[in-house]
Amino acid sequence: MTFQNKHNRSFKPGFKTLRKEQTLPTEIIANPNRPQWISRLPAQIDIVFFDLETTGGNPQNSSIIEIGAIKYKHGKEVGRFETLVNPKRNIPSIVQKITHINNEMIKGAPTLEEIFDDFINFVGDSVIVAHGAQGDIAYLVHHMRELKNLEFKNYYFCTHLIVSNILPEIPSKTLSGVAEYFEIPVLDAHKALDDAEMTASVFWKLLEVCERNGFKTCEDLFKIQADAETVRKLGPGINPSIVDNIPTTPGILYILNSHHEISYITASVNLRKSLQQLTEISLDKEMNRIVVDASGFKFERTNNLLESLIKEKRELKRLSLSIDPRKSQSRSENFLQIFIPEDMLEYARDYPHKVPFIIPQHEEIHNGEFLEEETYVEENKINNNLYATFGEQDDTVIPITKTRRILSISRSDKFKILRRRNHSIESCVRIGHLKEGVGYCFGPFAQPKAVLQEVQELLKHFPIEFNNFTMQERFAHLRVIISLLNGNIEQEIKKIERENKKINALKNFSNYLRNLKLIKDINQISEYFNKNYMGNIPKSGLCLISNNDFKEFDVAVVVRGRVAKKSRLPFEQGDRLKSPRYFTRLFENYYDEIMAPLSPIVFTDDHCSDMELFSYWLQNKKGEGEWVEFSELEPLFNTTLL
Numbered sequence: 001m002t003f004q005n006k007h008n009r010s011f012k013p014g015f016k017t018l019r020k021e022q023t024l025p026t027e028i029i030a031n032p033n034r035p036q037w038i039s040r041l042p043a044q045i046d047i048v049f050f051d052l053e054t055t056g057g058n059p060q061n062s063s064i065i066e067i068g069a070i071k072y073k074h075g076k077e078v079g080r081f082e083t084l085v086n087p088k089r090n091i092p093s094i095v096q097k098i099t100h101i102n103n104e105m106i107k108g109a110p111t112l113e114e115i116f117d118d119f120i121n122f123v124g125d126s127v128i129v130a131h132g133a134q135g136d137i138a139y140l141v142h143h144m145r146e147l148k149n150l151e152f153k154n155y156y157f158c159t160h161l162i163v164s165n166i167l168p169e170i171p172s173k174t175l176s177g178v179a180e181y182f183e184i185p186v187l188d189a190h191k192a193l194d195d196a197e198m199t200a201s202v203f204w205k206l207l208e209v210c211e212r213n214g215f216k217t218c219e220d221l222f223k224i225q226a227d228a229e230t231v232r233k234l235g236p237g238i239n240p241s242i243v244d245n246i247p248t249t250p251g252i253l254y255i256l257n258s259h260h261e262i263s264y265i266t267a268s269v270n271l272r273k274s275l276q277q278l279t280e281i282s283l284d285k286e287m288n289r290i291v292v293d294a295s296g297f298k299f300e301r302t303n304n305l306l307e308s309l310i311k312e313k314r315e316l317k318r319l320s321l322s323i324d325p326r327k328s329q330s331r332s333e334n335f336l337q338i339f340i341p342e343d344m345l346e347y348a349r350d351y352p353h354k355v356p357f358i359i360p361q362h363e364e365i366h367n368g369e370f371l372e373e374e375t376y377v378e379e380n381k382i383n384n385n386l387y388a389t390f391g392e393q394d395d396t397v398i399p400i401t402k403t404r405r406i407l408s409i410s411r412s413d414k415f416k417i418l419r420r421r422n423h424s425i426e427s428c429v430r431i432g433h434l435k436e437g438v439g440y441c442f443g444p445f446a447q448p449k450a451v452l453q454e455v456q457e458l459l460k461h462f463p464i465e466f467n468n469f470t471m472q473e474r475f476a477h478l479r480v481i482i483s484l485l486n487g488n489i490e491q492e493i494k495k496i497e498r499e500n501k502k503i504n505a506l507k508n509f510s511n512y513l514r515n516l517k518l519i520k521d522i523n524q525i526s527e528y529f530n531k532n533y534m535g536n537i538p539k540s541g542l543c544l545i546s547n548n549d550f551k552e553f554d555v556a557v558v559v560r561g562r563v564a565k566k567s568r569l570p571f572e573q574g575d576r577l578k579s580p581r582y583f584t585r586l587f588e589n590y591y592d593e594i595m596a597p598l599s600p601i602v603f604t605d606d607h608c609s610d611m612e613l614f615s616y617w618l619q620n621k622k623g624e625g626e627w628v629e630f631s632e633l634e635p636l637f638n639t640t641l642l
Contacts (some may be wrong), residue, residue: 018410033235038155038219042207043075045218047157048127050081050204051195053099055091057144062527063087064112065101067119069190070200071126077200081122084109088470099190116147128216131199133158133259134227155218159202166209217450219258220379221292231281237294240279240429246272250308250624251301251487252315253278256427258295266325267312268545269305269620282518286323297390300338303547304624306556309613310563323415336455338440339421339428340478340484340600341464347471355475396597419605428465429455434608438600441561442485442536444615458484486537486597538562538601538611539618541596542586542633544577545625553577554625559590560601562610591637594630 028278037045051071056062069081084101085110096102115125130136133156163173176186179198182205187194210216215224222230237258251271255278258261261269268274275297283286302308316324340348348355419436431448434441445451462477463469469477483489538561545554553574557565568585569576576582593599599606618627 033233035045035155036221037247038222038234039217041216042127042203042221046124046304047072047130047203048123049128049200050123050136051129051192051199052139053101053190053192054139055087055089055095057135059139063089064139064143065091065095065106066099066192068194068196069119069122070193071122072200075165076262079122080193081119083115085115087112112143113147116143116593118339120144120148120157126155126156127155129176129199129203130157131159131202132194133160134229137229145523153232155336157203158225158227159199159206161227162206162210162221163202165224165226166206166213173642175199178538184282191266214259214440223258223289226285226289226292228285231288231292236279236281236291236293238275238279238291238297240276243272243276243279245409246275246299247301248305249301250305251299252308252312254298255290255294256296256302257290257293260295261317261641262321264321264323264325265312265315265319266329268306269308269622269624271299271301272532275299277454284328289607290323303549304545304556305621306543306545306563306614306624307554307619309617310566313609313613324417325530326609326612326616327415327417332444334431334449334610334614335434335615336442336445336448337431337432337434337437337603338438338478338481339437340440341428341474342423343467344471344474344478345438354472356474361523395533399584402417409425419608429459434611436603436605436608438602440482440485441538441603441611442602443639445536455485456480478621479610482598513616537597539614540590542628542630543617543625544628547569557590558614559593561614562607563614564590564610578636579640580636583633584641586637587630587637588639591639 001176048069048071050067052064053066054062054064064085065087066084067081071079071081084106086106088111088214089108091101093104098158108479128137137152137156141152144150159175159178160173163170163178167181170181172178172180175198176193179186179202182200182202184198184205187198201208210224215221219234223535238255245613248270250269253266253268253271253274254262255264264278266274278291280299281291300311302311312325329446415434419434420439421435428439429452431445431452443451458481459465462480464474464478464481465476480489540559540561543554543558543563545556548566548570551571553569553571555567555569556563557567564584587594618626619628
C-alpha cells in the first residue's frame with residue numbers, strides 16, 4: 001500500500017522485523033575507578049588536616065616555608081606534624097609580613113628534600129583536608145613528581161569548596177570567616193599548624209550541616225565538592241562497560257542518582273549512544289554532577305523518536321530536574337520570535353474592527369492534551385513497560401520521584417529554559433528558545449544572529465514599537481513584516497485590493513502600502529525574503545510513522561509547528577489515508593488556524609515545547625517515517641463530507 005498525494009509522493013510503511021529484546025544485566029557493575037572506602041563516613045577513615053605556608057602561589061617558582069598537619073583515625077586525633085622549611089632563598093617581605101616567618105627563623109630549618117619523605121609517610125593513604133586545597137595540593141603534586149618521580153594520588157576535601165556549595169550565604173568564605181560563622185575560636189592566621197587545627201574544627205562542623213541535608217558519606221562530600229580533579233578521580237557513576245548491552249532503538253533514558261531518584265532524562269533516537277555520552281566526563285561542570293552522581297539507569301523504548309520526545313515533554317512537566325535536556329543539547333534554540341507589543345495587543349482587543357487581522361484570545365488556541373477520536377489508541381501497557389532496571393532494587397520499575405535537591409548552587413539556570421519574558425527590558429524581536437507571549441515565530445535558523453540583524457534592519461523601515469506612529473500604521477507595519485517573512489506579501493496585497501473597502505482597517509493598510517510605494521519594489525524585497533526565509537515558517541501537515549510492533553501507523557497532526565493531535569491507524573486500514581473524509585476529520589478543528597498565517601500565535605509553555613520538539617524531530621528523524629506538508633494534501637480537505 002502506498003499513499004499518493006498530488007505531487008505523486010508516496011507513504012511507504014517500510015516493514016521491518018520485530019525487534020528482539022537483548023539480554024540485560026540485573027545489577028550495575030561497580031565502577032572500578034572508585035575505592036570502596038568512599039561509601040564510609042568521614043569519621044571512619046584516616047584524615048590529615050594540613051596547611052602550607054609558601055613564598056608564592058606557583059610551585060614552579062615558589063617554595064614551601066612551613067608545613068602543619070594533624071592526623072585523625074576514626075574521628076580522633078592521633079598525631080601532628082609541624083616544621084619550618086628552608087626554601088634556600090630569601091623570603092619576600094610581603095610573605096614575612098603575612099606569615100610572621102623571616103629569614104632568620106628558617107636558617108637552621110631542614111630543606112624540603114630532607115623532610116618530604118617524613119611528611120609523605122605521615123600522610124600515607126589518608127584523605128587530606130585543607131581550606132583552598134587545590135593550591136596546597138599543587139605543591140604536593142609538583143614535589144612528589146620532582147623528588148620521588150611518583151604521582152600524588154590521595155583524595156582530598158576542600159572546605160572552601162564545600163562551604164561555597166552547601167552554605168553559599170556565608171558572607172566570608174575565608175578560613176577565619178567560616179570559623180567565625182561556626183563560632184570556632186580563630187587562631188593565628190597563616191600559621192600552618194593553627195590553620196590546620198581550624199580546618200579540622202570547620203570540617204567537623206560542616207559535616208553536621210551535610211548530615212542535616214542527608215549527605216553523610218565521603219562520596220556525598222566529594223559530589224558536593226565537585227571540582228574538576230575530584231570529578232576526574234571519581235569518574236562516571238555508571239560503568240561504561242555496560243553500555244554495549246543497551247539497544248540502539250529510540251526511547252527515553254532515565255539516569256538515577258545516588259538516592260535512586262531520577263536526576264536526568266532524555267529522549268533519544270539511539271538509547272545506547274545517549275547512555276554512552278552520559279558515562280563520559282565532559283568539560284561542563286553541571287553535567288558532570290549528573291554523570292558522577294549516577295548510580296544506575298533505566299530506559300523505556302518507544303516506537304519512534306517523535307513518541308519519545310512527546311513523552312519526555314510530559315515527564316519534564318512533573319519532574320524537578322536541575323538540567324533540562326532540551327537546553328543542554330541545544331535543541332531548537334535558534335527560533336526567531338516577533339512579539340506584538342503590549343499596547344498594540346490592548347488596542348486590538350478593545351478595537352478589533354480597526355486591526356487588519358485577528359488577534360486571538362488565549363482560549364482560542366488549542367493548548368490541551370491530544371484529543372481522542374475513533375482511531376486513537378491508548379498507550380499500550382506492555383510496550384511502555386519495557387524497562388531495564390539497574391541498582392539495588394529488585395523491582396521491575398523504579399518509581400519516578402521528585403529529584404533530590406543535592407545543592408541549591410548546583411541547580412544552575414544555565415540549563416533551564418526560561419519561557420517567561422521580561423517585558424520591561426526585552427525587545428519584541430528575539431532569537432533563542434521560544435518564550436511565552438502573543439506573536440509569531442520563524443526558524444530555527446542555522447545563522448540566527450545574521451537573521452536577527454536582517455529583521456532588525458527591516459523593522460527600521462516598518463517600526464512596530466515606536467509610539468510616534470498611529471496604531472493603524474504600526475499594525476500595517478507588522479502586517480508587512482509578517483507577510484514578507486511568510487513569503488506571501490504579493491498575495492496579501494492582491495487580496496486586500498479585492499476586499500471590501502468599507503472595512504477601514506484593510507482600506508488604511510492598502511492606502512498605506514501605496515503611499516510607501518512598496519508595490520513597485522515588492523519583487524526585489526519578496527525575492528530576497530523568499531530566498532532567505534521560506535521554509536522557516538511554522539509548518540502544518542502530517543507525520544506518518546510505521547509502528548511495526550503493533551502493525552500500525554502512528555499519525556501526528558502538526559498545526560503551525562506544534563503537534564496538535566496523535567492517532568493510530570492499523571496497516572490494513574491504510575487506504576483511509578487516501579480518503580478525503582478521514583483527512584478532513586483529522587484537520588477540521590485546525591483548518592482556519594492553518595489558513596490564517598497572519599493570525600498571531602499565543603505562545604504558552606505547552607505550545608513552545610510542542611513547537612520545539614517537532615522542530616527537533618524534523619531535523620533528526622533520519623528516515624523515520626514521512627512528513628508531508630498540509631499544502632500538498634489540501635485538495636483532500638472537504639467539509640461537505642462530514
